[in-house]
Amino acid sequence: MKIGIVGYGKMGKDIFSLFFDKLPDAKFVVIDLFGAEENTEAVLKTLGKSLKRKKLTEEQYEFKKDSFLFTDDTSALAGCDAVIEAVFENMDAKKELFAKAAKAVSDDCLLLTNTSSLDIASVFSDIPHIERCFGLHFFYPVKLTGFVELNILPETAQDNVEKAAQLVIKSGKKPVVFKDEYHIYLNQILACMVSHAIYLREIFDATVAEINKAVEELFAIAGPFDVLDSVGLGLMAGSPDNFRIERNKGLLSYGCKKMNGWIAEGCPTKTLTFLDYMSEQESTTNANCSKAALYMAALILNETVNAAYEYSGNKTVFLEAVQDTLGLSEPLSACLEKYGTEDIFAALDELHRITGFGSYVHMDKSEWDSILR
Numbered sequence: 001m002k003i004g005i006v007g008y009g010k011m012g013k014d015i016f017s018l019f020f021d022k023l024p025d026a027k028f029v030v031i032d033l034f035g036a037e038e039n040t041e042a043v044l045k046t047l048g049k050s051l052k053r054k055k056l057t058e059e060q061y062e063f064k065k066d067s068f069l070f071t072d073d074t075s076a077l078a079g080c081d082a083v084i085e086a087v088f089e090n091m092d093a094k095k096e097l098f099a100k101a102a103k104a105v106s107d108d109c110l111l112l113t114n115t116s117s118l119d120i121a122s123v124f125s126d127i128p129h130i131e132r133c134f135g136l137h138f139f140y141p142v143k144l145t146g147f148v149e150l151n152i153l154p155e156t157a158q159d160n161v162e163k164a165a166q167l168v169i170k171s172g173k174k175p176v177v178f179k180d181e182y183h184i185y186l187n188q189i190l191a192c193m194v195s196h197a198i199y200l201r202e203i204f205d206a207t208v209a210e211i212n213k214a215v216e217e218l219f220a221i222a223g224p225f226d227v228l229d230s231v232g233l234g235l236m237a238g239s240p241d242n243f244r245i246e247r248n249k250g251l252l253s254y255g256c257k258k259m260n261g262w263i264a265e266g267c268p269t270k271t272l273t274f275l276d277y278m279s280e281q282e283s284t285t286n287a288n289c290s291k292a293a294l295y296m297a298a299l300i301l302n303e304t305v306n307a308a309y310e311y312s313g314n315k316t317v318f319l320e321a322v323q324d325t326l327g328l329s330e331p332l333s334a335c336l337e338k339y340g341t342e343d344i345f346a347a348l349d350e351l352h353r354i355t356g357f358g359s360y361v362h363m364d365k366s367e368w369d370s371i372l373r
Contacts (some may be wrong), residue, residue: 004083012086014142063353195255197224214289234269247358
C-alpha cells in the first residue's frame with residue numbers, strides 16, 4: 001500500500017509516524033513544502049537508532065529507509081492508494097491541495113481530509129469522483145487517542161468507507177463513522193463541554209481553577225479548562241457555525257462569545273497560555289461548587305444520549321469514542337449510576353429554564369436507560 005500525506009506540521013507528522021510504525025509493508029509520500037531534506041534525515045536517524053537497539057532487523061531497516069519520500073512536488077503522489085491532507089484550517093489551501101492531488105493520483109485513490117472544523121462537502125466540491133472523498137479526522141496527540149472519525153458524504157461509496165476503516169484498524173485505532181450534520185461530532189461534544197464549563201464558571205461565580213477542581217472527579221487526566229488550554233483560544237473560539245447540530249448552537253455561541261471576550265481583553269490565543277493568563281486575572285472566590293460535577297455530568301450525558309439516539313452506527317463504539325475523546329474517568333453508564341437520573345434531570349431542567357439552550361433539553365428516562373444501561 002502507498003499512502004500520501006500532505007502537510008507535515010503537528011498533525012501530519014503524528015499521522016505519518018503512526019502509519020510508519022504500524023504498517024511495516026507500506027510506502028509513503030509526504031508533501032512537505034518547507035523541510036523535506038531535514039525531515040528525511042530525522043526519520044533516517046530514528047531508523048538507525050531502532051536498528052542499533054535491535055527494534056528492527058537489518059532487512060526491515062533496509063525496507064523502511066527506502067519506503068518514504070519527503071518532497072514538495074505533488075506529482076510524486078502518483079500511485080498512492082490513499083492521500084491524507086493535514087494542512088492548516090484554511091478552505092482555499094485545502095481545496096488547492098486536493099485539486100493538485102486529484103490530478104496526480106488515479107480515480108480510485110482515496111482523498112481524505114483531516115479537517116477538524118471546515119465543511120467537508122465544500123473541501124471536495126470541485127474534485128472529480130466524489131465517491132472516494134471524505135473526512136478522516138485524527139485527534140491530537142494521535143498516538144494517545146483511540147478513535148478516528150470517518151466523516152462521510154452522501155456520495156461516499158461504502159467500499160471506500162470500508163477501505164479507510166481497515167486502514168484505521170491496522171493502525172491500532174477504532175473507526176467511528178459520522179455523516180451529515182454530525183460531521184466532526186467528537187469535536188462538537190468537546191466544544192459543548194468547554195462552553196458548559198464556561199457557563200458553570202458564571203453561575204457558580206467561581207474561577208477557572210475552582211471549576212476545574214470541582215469537576216476533576218469526572219476526568220481521568222484533563223478537565224474542560226485543561227482541554228481549552230491545550231487546544232488554545234485561537235482555535236477553540238472559532239465560529240459555532242462550523243458545527244451544524246441545531247440544539248447545540250445556543251451553548252456553543254455563548255462559549256464562543258465568552259472566549260472571544262477573553263481574547264479582546266488580552267488573553268493569548270496560543271496553546272498552553274490560557275490557564276496561566278486566567279490565574280493572573282482571577283482571584284480565589286471560595287465559591288460553593290459542590291454541584292458543579294453533577295451539572296457537568298448532566299451536560300455530557302444528555303448530549304451523548306441525544307446524539308446516540310440519532311446515531312445509526314455501532315452505539316457501543318460511539319459511547320466508547322465519547323468517553324475517550326472527553327477523557328472521562330469511567331464509562332458513561334457508571335457516571336449515570338453515580339449521579340442518578342433524577343438529579344441529572346433536575347439539573348438539566350434548571351439549566352434549560354435559565355438559559356433556553358437546546359443542549360439542556362433531555363429525552364425520557366426510558367430512552368436514557370435504553371442507551372446507557
